[in-house]
Amino acid sequence: MLIKTVAIYNRISRDNNEDEDVLLNHRTITTRLCEERGYNYKLYEEVISGGKAIEERPKLMQLMTDINEGLYDGLVVVELSRIERDNLYSQMVAKILEDNEVPIITTSRMYNLNDENDRLMYDMESMISSKELKTITRRMKAGKLERAKRGEWVQGVPPIGYKRNDEKKLEIEESEANLVKQIFNYAESGYGLTTIVNKLNGYKTRTGNPFTLTAVNTILKNQTYTGYIIYNAKDKKGNLIIEEIKTKNAHEAIISKEQFNSVQQALRGRVSGDLEVRNRSRGKVISMLKDLVYCKECGLKMGLKKDSKQVDTIYLKGCKCGVKGVNQDRLIDSFIAQLFRVESHFREQWEKALNTPHDVSEDSLLQSISELNKTAEKLKKRLEGYIEMRADGDLTREQFQNKKSKTEAELNHVLSAIDDLQEQLDSLDKDTISSQYEAKIKQIIEFYELYNARELEHKDLEHMNRLLKTIIHKVHYQRLIWTSTVPVSYNIASVRIEAGDYTEDVIELDIEVK
Numbered sequence: 001m002l003i004k005t006v007a008i009y010n011r012i013s014r015d016n017n018e019d020e021d022v023l024l025n026h027r028t029i030t031t032r033l034c035e036e037r038g039y040n041y042k043l044y045e046e047v048i049s050g051g052k053a054i055e056e057r058p059k060l061m062q063l064m065t066d067i068n069e070g071l072y073d074g075l076v077v078v079e080l081s082r083i084e085r086d087n088l089y090s091q092m093v094a095k096i097l098e099d100n101e102v103p104i105i106t107t108s109r110m111y112n113l114n115d116e117n118d119r120l121m122y123d124m125e126s127m128i129s130s131k132e133l134k135t136i137t138r139r140m141k142a143g144k145l146e147r148a149k150r151g152e153w154v155q156g157v158p159p160i161g162y163k164r165n166d167e168k169k170l171e172i173e174e175s176e177a178n179l180v181k182q183i184f185n186y187a188e189s190g191y192g193l194t195t196i197v198n199k200l201n202g203y204k205t206r207t208g209n210p211f212t213l214t215a216v217n218t219i220l221k222n223q224t225y226t227g228y229i230i231y232n233a234k235d236k237k238g239n240l241i242i243e244e245i246k247t248k249n250a251h252e253a254i255i256s257k258e259q260f261n262s263v264q265q266a267l268r269g270r271v272s273g274d275l276e277v278r279n280r281s282r283g284k285v286i287s288m289l290k291d292l293v294y295c296k297e298c299g300l301k302m303g304l305k306k307d308s309k310q311v312d313t314i315y316l317k318g319c320k321c322g323v324k325g326v327n328q329d330r331l332i333d334s335f336i337a338q339l340f341r342v343e344s345h346f347r348e349q350w351e352k353a354l355n356t357p358h359d360v361s362e363d364s365l366l367q368s369i370s371e372l373n374k375t376a377e378k379l380k381k382r383l384e385g386y387i388e389m390r391a392d393g394d395l396t397r398e399q400f401q402n403k404k405s406k407t408e409a410e411l412n413h414v415l416s417a418i419d420d421l422q423e424q425l426d427s428l429d430k431d432t433i434s435s436q437y438e439a440k441i442k443q444i445i446e447f448y449e450l451y452n453a454r455e456l457e458h459k460d461l462e463h464m465n466r467l468l469k470t471i472i473h474k475v476h477y478q479r480l481i482w483t484s485t486v487p488v489s490y491n492i493a494s495v496r497i498e499a500g501d502y503t504e505d506v507i508e509l510d511i512e513v514k
Contacts, residue, residue, distance in 0.1 A: 001103065001112070005040040006074040007063055011082045013049045023047070026078045033107055034076060041076065054089045064096050076105045080125050087130040094122060148231035151250030155231065159224050160206055161254050170224070170251040177254045179203060180219060184255050187220050187263045190466025220267060226260045227253035246416055262439060266470045287314055287328060288451075288464040289335065289475060295319040296478035296510065304328060316477070324479045326507060334507045335475065336451070342471075342511050343444050350437035365421055372418045379411040443467050476510040 010026045012018040023045065034041040046059040054060060060083075066072065075097065077083055083104070084090040097104065097113050104111040104122070112118045147154050152168040161180040162170040179200075186196045193213045200211040223230055229250040255263075287304040294301050298321040307313035318325040383404065390400040447467045450460050482504045 001073075003037075003039060003073040003103075003105075005042075005072055006034060006076050006105065007066065007072045008034065008041050008043050008076045009060065009063055009083060010043065010045045010078070011057075011060075012047055026082070029078055029107060030076050033105070039074070039076070042072075049085075053086075054084070054092060060084075060093075064093065067096055067100050067102055070100065072102060074103050074105050074110075079106055080104065080111075080122065081129040084126075085129045087126055090126040090130070091123075094119070094126075145231065145245060148229055148245050149247055151229055151247050153229065153251075157206070159222055160219065161225065162251070170229075172252055172254060180225060180254050183216060183219055184225075184259055184263055187266055188259060188470070190266060190463075190470045193217055217267075220263055223260065225253065225255040226257050227251055245412065246419055248419070262470075285462040285465050288461055288468060289328075289331065290465050292465075292468060292472060292475045293331075293477050294474045295321060295323050296476040296508065297321050297323050302477060323477070324481065326479055330507060331477075331509075334509045335511075338475075338509050338511050339444065339447075342513060343441060345513075346437055346440050346444070350441075369418055369421050372414055372421070376411060376414045376418065379407055379414065382407050383411070440471050443471055471513060473512040473514050476512065478508045480504075480506045480508065482506075 008027075008030045010023060010030060012023045012026070027043070027045070031041065031043075033039075044059045044063045046057060048057055054064075063075075067075070075083075084093055094113055098119075101114060103113070110118075111122050113122060147168070153162075153164050153170050154168075158164050158170055161173060161177040163173045165171040183196060183200070186199060191199070193216050196216050197211050197213055200216070203211060205211060205215055219225075227249050229245075229247040231245040231247075286306060290304060291301070293304070293316060298319060300319055300321065302319055302325070303317050304314055305317050307315060314328040316325040316328060316331050386395065386400055386403050386407070389395045390397070395403070444467075447464055450464050450467075453460065
């Protein structure tokens with residue numbers, strides 16, 4: 001077999017902690033082999049796991065295309081496992097090489113896949129490599145799980161605001177962290193995602209691209225910024241293999257838990273996908289109640305509009321179900337009266353929470369934790385029982401693995417619930433409760449200051465609207481109009497006189513807070 005031109009395929013895997021030095025070593029070996037044998041060669045190199053689908057490996061895909069076009073007489077690799085570790089894909093590669101009569105050349109031997117003995121050897125080594133991959137993958141997942149529990153970052157590139165230090169834990173990157181804080185401050189102040197993206201004009205993400213709605217939303221939803229490590233192990237199809245692992249206080253937080261929770265509340269009230277499309281602010285804000293008023297009768301959102309004849313007049317449009325609209329001045333008067341009641345409600349709840357005996361809530365949480373701990377102990381004993389049954393031969397290996405995996409997933413779920421309850425217990429103090437109610441009352445007071453200003457500009461209306469959306473979920477509106485005839489009887493020259501129609505026009509508002 002005459003071989004003149006070959007392709008060299010070198011692959012390393014970051015998952016196996018292989019670095020550029022390993023790739024350089026492989027390149028040295030393969031190029032030296034070609035030079036010693038007088039081959040002309042071209043390099044194809046990539047950094048990717050051998051278990052990835054062939055479609056996810058651009059260099060290997062290009063190599064197979066070039067082989068199909070008859071560009072090479074041979075394929076040079078350090079070892080067979082560097083081509084493909086998944087047995088299904090290794091057979092696909094073998095078929096292309098066989099059809100084009102391209103042998104595989106390593107430092108130890110040559111595999112002519114059109115030869116039965118060589119093909120058998122290739123298939124056997126491919127099966128062994130596939131088995132090794134499964135073992136490596138299982139060990140790596142177990143290793144990552146333990147490292148995540150220790151608070152190490154095992155999920156690739158850290159989120160913006162952090163870098164990974166020598167101990168493999170997250171460390172704050174000050175310049176980026178300040179930007180993250182600003183993004184959270186915008187969201188907590190009631191700004192929607194679109195407005196935040198506009199305010200970030202000129203800033204770039206880690207990849208050098210402008211911030212998008214998705215990028216900002218991902219930052220605002222990421223609990224890593226509160227000091228948590230959250231790890232999910234998934235299979236190739238994205239299915240969860242184990243329950244979510246949450247490790248608190250794994251690194252220094254950029255955002256407090258209180259601010260993170262406040263932002264999640266604000267996001268739910270403004271923009272959080274299809275469930276909350278109602279609060280997407282489009283167009284000019286002409287009223288402080290924009291996107292907040294809903295029909296009490298049917299639940300539909302009710303819009304506000306300027307009067308076509310009187311430019312300075314704004315009114316609430318009637319609902320499709322027949323509920324009549326109203327002039328905004330009357331609507332605002334009713335709303336302010338109700339908002340005073342909301343503020344009083346917050347102050348009463350604040351006072352009540354501060355005066356509630358701490359041990360009442362604490363006892364309830366401790367009881368729940370105790371019950372979950374009992375469940376966890378039962379699951380641990382069940383796992384021990386499966387191990388004994390496997391040792392005694394009462395369970396096959398497959399039965400053991402299935403029962404073990406299912407029970408471990410259930411145990412992880414219980415342990416995660418215990419951790420969440422413990423966090424609630426740890427944060428159950430008067431300072432935390434005080435800060436939550438204080439923040440709401442502070443926002444209402446800021447709204448009052450803007451409302452009482454003599455001249456309202458557009459930016460003030462917009463700010464007032466944002467403030468209301470951080471504390472109010474919906475304003476339920478209903479307009480009731482009763483008309484009745486009130487008879488008044490008396491005799492003047494035998495004439496009966498009746499009074500005219502009596503009309504009562506009432507606006508009812510219910511404010512639903514967050």
